[in-house]
Amino acid sequence: MTDQAATNGFKSGSNLETVLRAGHFAVTGELGPPQNADGEHIREKAGFLRGFVDAVNITDNQTAVVRMSSIGAAIIAIQEGLEPVMQMTCRDRNRLAMQADFLGAYALGIRNMLALTGDHQSFGNHPTAKNVHDVDSLQLLTMLRDLRDEKKFDCGDLIKECEPRFFVGAAAAPEAGPTEWRPYRLAKKVSAGADFIQTQLVYNVDAFKRYMEEVRKLGLHEKVYILVGVGPLKGPGMAKYMRDFVPGISMPDHIIDRMTKAATGIPKEEKKARRDAWRAEGIQVCIELMQEVREIEGVAGVHVMAIEWEEAVESIVEGAGMLPRPVVE
């Protein structure tokens, strides 16, 4: 049987889709699976996120480091009462493996899928690996859309019963190069099949506003839900690292200054006090960013990436005035 009827006209019937369709400002989080087979690790992290986000991204071998599979960790998230957004990169699987995993993921209850290119293997712990890139992230979006809407495999064969119906997401990097091309890349992702977008971390709100202006000119904000990537900084070092070494992130000086000044007056030897001061400021900066981007026309939500700092999510979402999360029937 098909689940189309059961989703009441929704594409997937996922909580994330339902929240966005109801017009709520969505909040998603992120959970990185461990570099081991310990499911308890996921359960513990899930506890920091449950009730504070509408869905949580489960990363797929992020930064090309081998971790528990996103499908496995996503199932544990479901068991813990969290709705997963399963991430799928083009680096590790060809079109056969991808579609097989979509069928399996759907059968196990996963309803959101995020299509990503994937970090290059040279950044991870298996730099001598062969990469796949049989399809790219846009082709993956179309594959997901057609599995759902055309009930067709990539080869064109019909799925006779029970097609996998995902709410399909894509990433956007507004500040990556060439920046003038980025709104058009978003347009391509929308026409390829994206239902929602999660952006790379945004710290430079002015630059992001200019991007959104172009996005609105193309009418994309009316065709796709745009969730802005935000994340708490742990200190000025992290901010500088992002400025200098992470492509696609624009880090304004005033944020680096704020992070630096946060520990002013605290003696160097009081390491814990300095750390706490930086972290508190990092959370505050994140809260303000969330409130600022919320005011931009066409922004449908935020994607909170508290990397290896999941316990900060509650105070961030609460501080931004985004709790409690909506319950939509």
Added chain:
Amino acid sequence: MITGEQKPLEEIKGFLGDDRNVLVVGCGTCVTVCFAGGEKEAQILASSLRMSTKLGGDPKEVSDVTVQRQCEWEYLDVIEKEVQEADIIVSLACGIGVQAMAKHFPEKWVVPGLNTNFLGLPEEQGLWTEQCQACGDCVLALTGGICPIARCAKQLLNGPCGGSENGLCEVKRVKKDGGIPVMETDARGRKRPVMEDVECAWHLIHERLSSLDKLDLLMEVQPPKDWSTSRDGGPRRIVREDLLLLDEG
């Protein structure tokens, strides 16, 4: 052209085993142009092997010869005598030449003396860059004459990923000089290879199409590529019935 770099001497020596008479065979085409396996390199390698094996206490008889092209039977016939006198052949041709030698002289043990690297362009004196992956289904008409299959680390077909910044790819390349990684010592005193910048192919494509007012070419979503024309379809061959020599008998 096909480009290559000579293997380290120690690796080549390791191939020789107990064989005494060694013949180094150079190739006069691509690998001559990229200074890896031509007549001069064959002479130098032969001489290095002679000296090195002598110093190591197991001197070998090493001679050398260079043919016009190792990938054509008629040029291999010319060196029949030298080949028959040798116990082992070190071919300084590309992988095609090594295999041609092995096929043409089936009773001889043939080993490679260089690593075949890529199909490249000699951009300037001493610099060769990869341009083509021989995928069998050319996309250059869509991308303004800049190949994302050969020149994008992820072989993307629909534009740049998020790792493009200031025209550069986030994936760096190990800097090499003559095939050997250039090393540096970091702040903690550890040795590490020097990395160098790589241009983002999609940035170049965007720039070129933009300057030619053809950016609309990039707006169409390109479907998954048919890789069956590439290596994925198994070993490829070209047959031209019109050119095959008919058996007169």
